[in-house]
Amino acid sequence: MDILPLDRDDDVMLKELHGLAARSEAVSRVQPVRRTEDEFLKMVRFEFPGEREEAAVATVDGAPVGWARLFVPERDNRDKCWSHVEVDPAHRRQGVGAALADWLEERARAAGRDMLLTEVFVPVGDRETHASREFARRRGYSVTSVEIVRxxxxxxxxxxxxxxxxxxxxxxxxxxxxxxxxxxxxxxxxxxxxxxxxxxxxxxxxxxxxxxxxxxxxxxxxxxxxxxxxxxxxxxxxxxxxxxxxxxxxxxxxxxxxxxxxxxxxxxxxxxxxxxxxxxxxxxxxxxxxxxxxxxxxxxxxxxxxxxxxxxxxxxxxxxxxxxxxxxxxxxxxx
Ligand SMILES: CC(C)(COP(=O)(O)OP(=O)(O)OC[C@H]1O[C@@H](n2cnc3c(N)ncnc32)[C@H](O)[C@@H]1OP(=O)(O)O)[C@@H](O)C(=O)NCCC(=O)NCCS
Known part of the structure; x- marks a missing residue:
């Protein structure tokens, strides 16, 4: 497996990530949201002013199997970063998420941040045992607040x-x-x-x-x-x-x-x-x-x-x- 920086000008890679994100969302969210390729590409390419983004792709034999995004606020909240990691359902439980999380933590430290935050979505009643929660717990993340999706x-x-x-x-x-x-x-x-x-x-x-x-x-x-x-x-x-x-x-x-x-x-x-x-x-x-x-x-x-x-x-x-x-x-x- 390789962890490579995402080239956001690479249309072919972004289109593959569009498919990967849709497959991941379909199994990970209660109400998955559909996105067109065009919408996804524009979303990934947009950087909100004052917030720098870094992203990486995990590939196996050149094909993407997961990706991670790091959002680094540069004008306020400069002790923190937000992150998002997603692994293709067919490639889960093979260490891809862990490798991407290592990358996120390393980049966050390099940006001088001492706190990495992320959101984990779980069905109601699955707060303690859900796979994504277990993944986060194993990586040393603790829950700081819970939002209810309605x-x-x-x-x-x-x-x-x-x-x-x-x-x-x-x-x-x-x-x-x-x-x-x-x-x-x-x-x-x-x-x-x-x-x-x-x-x-x-x-x-x-x-x-x-x-x-x-x-x-x-x-x-x-x-x-x-x-x-x-x-x-x-x-x-x-x-x-x-x-x-x-x-x-x-x-x-x-x-x-x-x-x-x-x-x-x-x-x-x-x-x-x-x-x-x-x-x-x-x-x-x-x-x-x-x-x-x-x-x-x-x-x-x-x-x-x-x-x-x-x-x-x-x-x-x-x-x-x-x-x-x-x-x-x-x-x-x-x-
Ligand atoms: C969470 C997610 C990124 C994990 O990716 P992954 O590639 O399957 O994770 P890894 O294989 O690196 O797992 C690392 C460890 O996490 C834990 N873990 C991962 N999946 C688990 C599961 N289904 N059940 C229990 N523990 C699990 C295990 O301790 C695992 O180590 P082990 O396999 O040696 O026991 C993936 O399930 C995903 O994309 N979920 C949807 C998006 C999401 O929730 N992102 C936020 C995560 S904080």
């Missing part, structure tokens, strides 16, 4: 959204302006959305690991919008602006991919601390779901992940009809 069957009953929007409007009063935007918020709201998004990691419970705020700029946000447009992904964003100050008090993003015609992903949702308790979280989520129903009526589910220690966000999701499908364990190795 799925909302679509369509949501229009009455439910109307009722929730009505209750939220009463709690919000006239102080907040609710609006929904497709493919990015207008320029005057971009700094506010970046500010809210940057503190998400501080405010959402993340177990034992301490995070610094992120540092997305308006320019980075625009780079992301260009990438999403390029991959054909639609982003739907609802914001609540506090009228007296003009501050973006709450926002939420839904991401509608091209490759899988069924699914929609819930991305970040945040209500600024000083604006909590006025149902702004429900307001932005319900408004976004109403727009999603208009824009993409054929989608069948929305998938979200919340820390199990986040009752506020979870309650909103449960009220909207989200149901538990899977768990995501955040595991950490101190290097």
């Amino acid at each position: 799925s909302l069957p679509l369509p949501v009953a229009p009455d439910l959204l109307t009722t929730e929007l009505h209750r939220a409007a009463e709690a919000m009063g006239d102080d907040y302006q609710l609006s929904v935007h497709v493919d990015g918020v207008p320029p005057e709201l971009r700094q506010g959305v970046c500010d809210a998004s940057n503190r998400l990691i501080l405010d959402a419970p993340t177990g034992e690991v301490e995070f610094e705020p992120e540092s997305m700029t308006v320019e980075d946000y625009e780079t992301l919008l260009t990438h999403l447009r390029d991959t054909g992904r639609t982003m739907v964003t609802a914001v609540a602006v506090h009228r007296p100050t003009g501050v973006v008090a709450a926002y939420t993003d839904l991401s509608v991919p091209t490759g899988d015609p069924d699914i929609v992903f819930q991305w970040g949702t945040l209500v600024l601390p000083e604006h909590r308790g006025r149902r702004l979280g429900m307001a932005v989520k319900a408004a976004n779901l109403a727009e999603l129903a208009r824009l993409a009526p054929g989608r069948r589910s929305v998938q979200t992940m919340n820390d199990e220690q986040n009752p506020w966000m979870v309650q909103i999701n449960v009220d909207l009809g989200f149901r538990v499908i899977e768990e995501a364990l955040t595991v950490r190795k101190l290097l």
Whole structure:
């Protein structure tokens, strides 16, 4: 077996990895997501500003059998790296995962990081015994937090959204302006959305690991919008602006991919601390779901992940009809 750096200009290799990732996901995830080759290639080639990526492929006789990605934040959280490793189901239990994990740990150390984080998805009830969890445990990773993956069957009953929007409007009063935007918020709201998004990691419970705020700029946000447009992904964003100050008090993003015609992903949702308790979280989520129903009526589910220690966000999701499908364990190795 060889472990080689991934050349992200190598179309042939990336197309093989597209197949490998799909086979791995089909057996490893409760609700596997389909991706077109084009979408996969663009996703692998995109680097979010401020985060460097390194990747490697494990090959046997020249053919890929597994791959690993290392995400190295360069502006904030410079003690950590995130990682992802995937082995073709036909080649599991032959030391490929271990060799890729060695590579990840070595590269993380070379980047001066002392903490490597990764997510391990397991079916509900399999937290202790699942193969991927066992792999991580054997490699010296411990669980620092657990997120619960939930799925909302679509369509949501229009009455439910109307009722929730009505209750939220009463709690919000006239102080907040609710609006929904497709493919990015207008320029005057971009700094506010970046500010809210940057503190998400501080405010959402993340177990034992301490995070610094992120540092997305308006320019980075625009780079992301260009990438999403390029991959054909639609982003739907609802914001609540506090009228007296003009501050973006709450926002939420839904991401509608091209490759899988069924699914929609819930991305970040945040209500600024000083604006909590006025149902702004429900307001932005319900408004976004109403727009999603208009824009993409054929989608069948929305998938979200919340820390199990986040009752506020979870309650909103449960009220909207989200149901538990899977768990995501955040595991950490101190290097
Ligand atoms: C987790 C994963 C990467 C392991 O890859 P792999 O190539 O099968 O792993 P290895 O053969 O290197 O296994 C190393 C050790 O992990 C443990 N392990 C791996 N698979 C296991 C299983 N099915 N049951 C119990 N232990 C297992 C064993 O201790 C194994 O050593 P051993 O075979 O000498 O007993 C692979 O199952 C995978 O791609 N899963 C889906 C993606 C994923 O969950 N990634 C995150 C992992 S942290």
